[in-house]
Amino acid sequence: MKIIPIIGKVVGLSLAFFLSSVPASAQKLSVAKSTIDCGRTGYMMPITAEFEVKNKGLRHLTISEVRTDCGCTSVELPKKSLGPGEKFMLRLTYDARMLGHFQKQAAIYSNGSKTPVYVMMKGVVLSEWEDYSGNYPFTLGSLMTDMNHVEFDNVNKGDHPEVVINIFNNTSDRMQPSVLHLPSYLTALVMPETLESGQRGKVTLTLNSNNIHGMGLTQTSVYLASKLGEKVGSETELPVSVVLLPDMSTFDGAAKKFAPKMKLSASDLDFGMIDGKLKKTETITITNLGQSVLNISSLQMFTGGMKLTLGKRELHPGEETKLKVSVEPDQLLKARQKPRVLMITNDPDNSKVVININIR
Secondary structure, three states: OOOOHHOOOOOHHHHHHHHHHHOOHHOOOEEEOOOOEEEEEEEEOOEEEEEEEEEEEOEEEEEEEEEEEOEEEEEEEEOOEEOOEEEEEEEEEEEEOOOEEEEEEEEEEOOHHHHHHEEHHHHHHOOOOOOOOOOOOOOOOEEEEEEOOOEEEEOOOOOOOEEEEEOOOOOOOEEEEEEOOOOOEEEEEEEOEEEEEOOEEEEEEEHHHHHOOOOOOEEEEEEEEEOOOOOOOOHHEEEEEEEEEEOOOHHHHHHHHHHHOOEOOEEEEOOOOOOOOEEEEEEEEEEEEEOOOEEEEEEEOOOOOOOEEEOEEEEEOOOOEEEEEEOOOHHOOOOOOOEEEEEEEOOOOOOEEEEEEOOO
């Protein structure tokens, strides 16, 4: 049976003339990644690939049909009409009823083009297969991992801490993992250098704290590529946070009794159930109960989706100030890391202060 795109059903010369005058770029269907390697699965254990579909044109686009190359693959199409710039996830699921390697294709027909847009999922079905998703709950590009962000916490100048990320090649292809866009204070070692299908490995990130400038929170992103020459993107992004502590040696011994002393009215802020479009603000009172000036040298956030307002950074003995924390729930709920506020002070007992932000 011949597939006819919906926009192709033109009646009358006036409508035909109108359509011919619309620029070719007015409707354009695109797929972020047209081929997805789903990796390994077990016999009769269905496997799914998700494709990001977007209307890159200037007018509404209508999908008339998605046709697969066999009845063994089902389609989940959440919507058929897309406005300019709108996108959604198209899901293809293969029933895995045949052993061995598979390649399953689908054609997406729309009024954005006379020819369909093709997507393909591939992988391998094994008779004996172990589900590794519990040990490797995250996916960075084509690699399964046990982390999707890295934190070097409570680091002193001169320290060289390490973090080990366990990785697994669940695809049907050979990989050569590498870590891209490393800053000067990080080095990476990948072992083994080549990962065969079904093989495990490790990525060791080592921090050189001497190359960190400034106390408090330093953040960057590195990218875990599965092969040489792979482009970086959000799918392979691995955020890295470092908390460098200040030197408190000036308050050793008897000098400590003259030190500043911070008191917080709360160390946790619970914003409770919040509408995704609502901004909400909570306030913490900061008091200096010590014998010298309290200095808040650094005030930072581990994630976006927050706004901080601090009354003053220097508090004389007995003084207090207010810290206001405003949140944007829709952004916070997408964050990989737990939302927190970090303060670095000259209080020897509270040189690093963390305020937890609870939202659900």
